[in-house]
Amino acid sequence: MTAALSNWQLDDAEQLLSGVERDPSPYVAAVPGADAAEGAPMSLGRAWADTLRAELLVRRLRVAGFTLVGDPVSPDSSAEPSLDLHAGVAELLDGTGGEADPRSESASRAALAIALVRSAKAAFDAADDDLQRAAGLARHARIELLSRRIDAAMDEAVEAASLLDPTLPPGVLLVDTLGTLAGVLADLELMPLALDYQRRAHETALAAATDADVLARDGADPDVLVAVAATRLGELCAELGEGLLDDGAPESAAPHFAEARQLAEQALAQLPPDSAGIVPAQIVHGWALVGMGEQAAAVGPLRAAVRLTSATADRARLASAQLALGRALRRKGDGRAGDEHLVAALDLATEHGLPRVRRAALRELCTLHADLNDADRALPYLQAYLSDELDRVDERRTRWVELFGRRKSLLETERAAGQLRRQAYEDPLTHLPNRRYAEARLDGLLAAGDVPALAVVDVDRFKSINDAIGHPGGDAVLRAVGELLVAGVRDTDEVCRWAGDEFVILLPETTAEQAERALERIRASVARYPWSDLGLDVPVTISAGIASATRGDDRKTLFAAADGVLYDAKRSGRDRVVRLSAVTQTRAGANPLDVLFGPAPEAPAPEAAAPEAPATTGEAAATTGEAAPDQAPEAEGVAGVQPSPRDAAAR
Known part of the structure; x- marks a missing residue:
């Protein structure tokens, strides 16, 4: 059927279509899905039948007298010029044509072709099979070219190409689709691309010819499949060589003619004597010989x-x-x-x-x-x-102007989207990611099964810094602290400004001990920074609380744990790093104190002895002072708060 259409054997194509599921009349558009259950999508078989019927209608329009490529070159100036199919289809699409057209039957055929293509495209779009969709789109691009709707043809071709994944298994449909797309691209004056797709069609045919399962499934003759693909590739090679000859570059043209000759000779050797592919291969072979002199x-x-x-x-x-x-x-x-x-x-x-x-x-x-x-x-x-x-x-200029406009619009949209993303996820003062980003990123890490460490960092006595050098000076301090934090972590870690003088650091796949070593280096670098350059008489210091996640933790649990040990660092004298080695999962909205120290115990039964109070370890836990150990036992599975090695040294 497709061969009959490509060769303008329209009566043969009509006869072949008569055996396919169809409407009562080929020139009356049916309501899509009318022959199926209500709401059911059109079958791919029906979509293919409609696609081929639309192509047949457009080709009959051409034979009926519509022009596609220019008027006949004739000395008879009285000859009536042909109607412009491109203009006619445009009018029909706008709903302005039909009645004024002196060839109303042709106009109705064009209208039906448009309806058939639209309904078939909807069916292909609804399919889960990318190859079937690509094959349908490639045929639709061919129909658009026949109607001189160049931009629509390019859109269809681009969409078809995007679906042709290199990992698709070889088969007859893939070979045919790649070849159809190559022909469309050649007509769109994109010869290098056309050559690439036809070369891929030839390689796919070679692969399919060696696969017994493919040949049994598709019922293809392997020699014919490969020979036809080789002939089409040779034709494009010869055409590219001819263009180079016309441009005065015979040396560049010679390799293309040589390849065309080789491909045609291979095809002629493979094809059976009575094959329809013999003549096309002979034409390509002769063309190549002419190109070679x-x-x-x-x-x-x-x-x-x-x-x-x-x-x-x-x-x-x-x-x-x-x-x-x-x-x-x-x-x-x-x-x-x-x-x-x-x-x-x-x-x-x-x-x-x-x-x-x-x-x-x-x-x-x-x-x-x-x-x-x-x-x-x-x-x-x-x-x-x-x-x-x-x-x-003119067509090319129009096409490229439109493509440039689309690209410009896309870039502007991307730029606007980037600005919105920056506004949504960037802190304007430090240009670090903000709290919204940190929450989303941490949720993503935990959902992916990662076990990150989280550090919450606070600038010590920041209010006194603002009082000493003013708010602009305080802003400079925050920017400097942010830069020192970024400089002290790995590329895979992320520093975010949480709020005010508080920062958070996300450290993927990191233990609390590893995070503690990194934060201790950063704490020391902050203390050594020349803060006097910003007008401060005393160094700026930071305090940090670190918690590491375990499987199943959520963001609120992890942040509450890190924030809690930061509070301990502050109460222990500031300018220090405190870590919590593990966190257990609790429900969202849990009391942070419950997360850190466990819920208050229930009153023991009268006959039960009071439990022995656990020993506490670490300076942070020892300096809380508010609750006796037996009043706030450590939560099961949560290790005690661990002080920085610096604290032990200070003792």
Whole structure:
């Protein structure tokens, strides 16, 4: 079916479609899902049928007289110009066409094609199969190109390409999808990209040909699958070489023609004698020979290809054969014979909407008649070629302007989003992450099963600093402390400003003991900092409380633990680091004192003896003073508060 459409064998395609689930009339749009349960999505089979039917309708519109690539080059100035399918489809999309169109049946076909594509696209979008979606999008891009909706075609092609993951398993559908996308990209004047995708199609075909499961599932002939992909790759190589020749770079063109010849010869060796792929491979082989300067060897096989394709309904292939033969004859020096075949190629390309073949034929004809000093014949071809080139440049300019606008809009959106993120998660004074970020980051670490350590850091006697050097000086102190904190931790750790003169440090996969060593170094560096440069007579010091998480802890539990031991550091004389070696999970909103020291014990039963009070260890616990040990026993599973080694040394 797809081959019949690509070759403009429209009656054959219509007959093939007649056996597929379809509407009562191919020209009456059905309500999507009307033949299924209410609310049920359209099947992929139905979406494919609608896609192919839409392509058939658009191709019939072209045959009905709508132009896609420019008017025929004819000396008959009285000939009625063709209708512009692009303009007609645009009117139908806007709801302004139809009644005024003198060809109402063609207009209704265009409207139906649009409806079919839209319903099929919705079905493909709803599918979970990325390859099926990509295949549908690639066909839709082809339909948009046939309608000269260049921007829509590019959008579909980009979306299809994004779904073609390199890890997709090889198969016939993947080979066909990559080849279809390559053809679309070539028509969009993106030849290097087209070559890359067709090369990938060839490599995928080679991989599929060696997989017995794939061949059994898809019912493919491995030799034909590989040969067809090789022929298409060779065709793009030859076309790229031809473009380089036109640009005056024969040395750069030669490798592309050599590769095209090799691929065509491989395909001809693999294909069965009666295969439909023989003629396309012969055309590519002849084209490559012409590009390499072997015109005499190319003419005979190309004449045979023209003869064979003339007996079929494959008008697109015939146009390519006529072009290749005309090019060979012109370069061989037989301009009169070449003219006949090039004119035939031009007429077929114009009739069937083959823009690349048409431009090549116009250029060859213009060059041929210029070489024959026939200015009267050369001028119309030159004018048509320049007109086509101008249209192509205009389309390309429009496309790139739109793409630039989209990119600019995207960058502006990203910039605005970045500003919002900074406003939401950055402290404006220190430019460190703020409390909102710290909470979200800590939640993320704990949810991922990480066991971070958390340090809560406070600037000692910050109010007296503000009183001594004013609030601007206090702000400078906070910035300096933030910089010292960042300088003292690892790249994987994160320093955040919590509020006022309080900071927090998140240390992923870190024990309390490891965090304590880092914070002790930072505490010493803060004390050594030249604070007199900021107008202070006494050094600034910090106090820090550290807690490490265990599996299952939440943010509130961990922060309450670290904040509690910071309080102990403050009460123990400040300028010190205190750690809590473990934390147990408690419910959200628990009393911080309960987290640190456990809930108050229930009154013992009269017959039970009072429990023996546990011994306390560490300076922080010993200096609390408010509660006797037997009144606030340590929570089960929570190690005692550990002082900094500095405290022991101070004793």
